[in-house]
Amino acid sequence: MRTTRTSQQQHAQLPVEHGPFGWLRALGPDGRRAFGGAFGGYALDSYDFFTLPLTMVAVSAYFGLDAGRTGLLTTVTLVVSAVGGAFAGVVADRIGRVRALMITVATYAVFTVACGFAPTYEMLLVFRALQGLGFGGEWAVGAILVAEYASAGHRGRTLGAVQSAWAAGWALAVVVCTLVFQYVDPDTAWRVVFWTGALPALLLVYVRRGVRDAPAATEQRLSTARTTSGAATFAAIFRGPLRRTTLFAVLLSTGVQGGYYTLATWVPTFLKNDRHLTVVGTGGYLAFLISGAFLGYLTGGYLTDVLGRKKNIAVFAVASAVCIVLYTHLPAGAKTLLLVLGFPLGFCMSAIFSGFGSFLSELYPTAVRGTGQGFTYNTGRAVGAFFPTLVGCLAGSWGVGGALVFGAVGYAIAVLALLGLPETRDRELL
Template sequence: MSTTKTQPEQGELPEDTGAFAWLRALGPRGRRAFGGAFGGYALDSYDFFTLPLSMVAIAAYFSLDSGQTGLLTTVTLVVSAIGGALAGILADRIGRVRALMITVITYALFTVLCGFAPNYETLLVFRALQGLGFGGEWAVGAILVAEYATAKHRGRTLGAIQSAWAAGWALAVIVYTLVFQFLDADTAWRVMFWTGALPALLVVYVRRNVTDAPEAAERRRTSRDRGSFTAIFRKDLARTTVFAVLLSTGVQGGYYTLATWVPTYLKSERGLTVVGTGGYLAFLISGAFIGYLTGGYLTDVLGRKKNIALFAVLSAGCILAYTNIPSGADGLLLVLGFPLGFCMSAIFSGFGSFLAELYPTAVRGTGQGFTYNTGRAVGAFFPTLVGFLAGSWGVGGALVFGAVGYGLAVVALLGLPETRGRELV
């Protein structure tokens, strides 16, 4: 005969099972770290989407073909691999918070400079340098919060951090809609980049209020092999590193294909206006926001691997459905934008916790920064390939190539362990 415990024993606090138990479990310092990482990632997203949203105007201004416009995104993501790897090393050597501030300042500065570019070549260079900061912010911020989070709540906590991407994306769409409504296109795309100065305000908050998790910081300081590329390729970690790169490549190849080309697809092949495109993207982004939160919850319930596999399959299916909607069925296009955004975002919710749990504290920054951003760099060639294929296949047809990335992600999971419940310190 078994009994069920329904009341806490004397002196024992009842278990917190509320909707925001994960946030309360962080404690005061952890919540301040959460605020800094959430804001940094939201503004990282905002600065990234200034390019895809302005791509049609930029292409017209500099007389670019689809391959050249796709290269602007690719070079950002390729250089982000370098930025992410360097930021990971910095996070292991000088601390998570200091590295976070460096990444935010970097991506804000070069986003603003993009708005002053006199020609395509200069814009390409500034956008590449923006990638240095863009690549490092997520990895550093995710590790900072992961080391405060409990094993029980880590998935949904990092899922909430991921939802900041949708918040920044939404803000970019709102600003884009207003700017392109009231300014001519040749000026509007520059103004979009100039608004990328917003993250500078966040640095002030982080510097004053955020600190590294004490136990993790102490373990990092006392380790002999912190911040080392050779460490993540040593015998006990090499397999993990290789398969984590493949996983990241597949997921981000699929994602950035959509993020880069959907606005152009809606305009060039669906004939939507600026306001119409913003309305359709609103469904996509709202689905993304809910997807991040739902995926964060499911990664704690189902496990890291099952959550990623589930949404990889669903994301590939959504791409095929979204790009095969009959001409004129714009209402259906609107409705399917929600599940598309939901699935391709929910898959990311487990990344912050999964990659952090795959590596020991001393090289966690290096491991997460390298694998996530190397995958981003290789996956970055997907948008460029779509750009070149668009000439013969059309943008909609070429977007189907993104489904290949999600297939690669499922295969990569076979080489990685399940880490749900793993303690970090």
């Protein structure tokens, strides 16, 4: 009871802030530093992830891969990320959010660099899998860290702003990849791009020096450690009413991430092989896609506070499915329309994620929040990871564009999953 009263008192004392950046001011100095650490971690998480999709054509040519083996590189990353993400959630509940954040960032940085030294396809597959251990945990840990500083009225837009870091990291990866491939031979360029994955090491210095867990979360963790009742375990999120929540949250994560990673993995290849653009030539098309994504994260964060978590996800799931069908079925010569349509595609498939950080955080109590969010988000990511492999296997007969329609199936699954979950808007974190 002591922890619950403390949490309620802290939320009650938070200043009421208005204006476009009221959510940021309301976090307070410690909350803003936590936001900076989570934003930077997720941006560099995104950067390191996209080193593969953006170099996939060169990697495939270098090792002589077919579409199925190429798609497996992404699938193994996402499947292993489920393991890393699930355990990172437990670690965050047991040793704290900040220390868990540092572990995940260091892991994905080290193994992204290692990918650049891979002598064979098999070694690249292993390194990419190990990179997934850190990649899977960072978002869940960073989102929880910030969510526990944010007030209920601002939590959606605050976590939406953290989500926008994904677009920032994606954009940086496109710029770096475009420059490297412009000046370096493709057989070496893909390795150089992976080596730049060492950038997250700089973030660790900032996190170590300036970021700490929210006091209420720390008190709850220490209290749980003393009593050992309600300790963070995977079994805890399958007990009582949490069982239903966990199962439907996994289904929701599976649908949304199956749709998203299908696009993130195969759109660069679709633009090159089906639309016959060079690696450098895809930059303009990806710029529209990424610009839409960045604004989608921010807009979705605002709407998730206004409309509610479930309505925001449902609206953009339907819109994303429609955009996928349109984007992949334009006439081959409609390059201008393809360019323009990239903006709403990026907008919709990103806005749907803005409510995830707040929604999953609000579904679980503090003692198992990291475990619940880490498990559901990353198990969904692992199952959804088979969507890109399915596209790769069907690309030979259907074409990449035709196979990409399976992304729309993922969004349909997400809408169905919402029927089994409660609305959590305005719910305090206890």
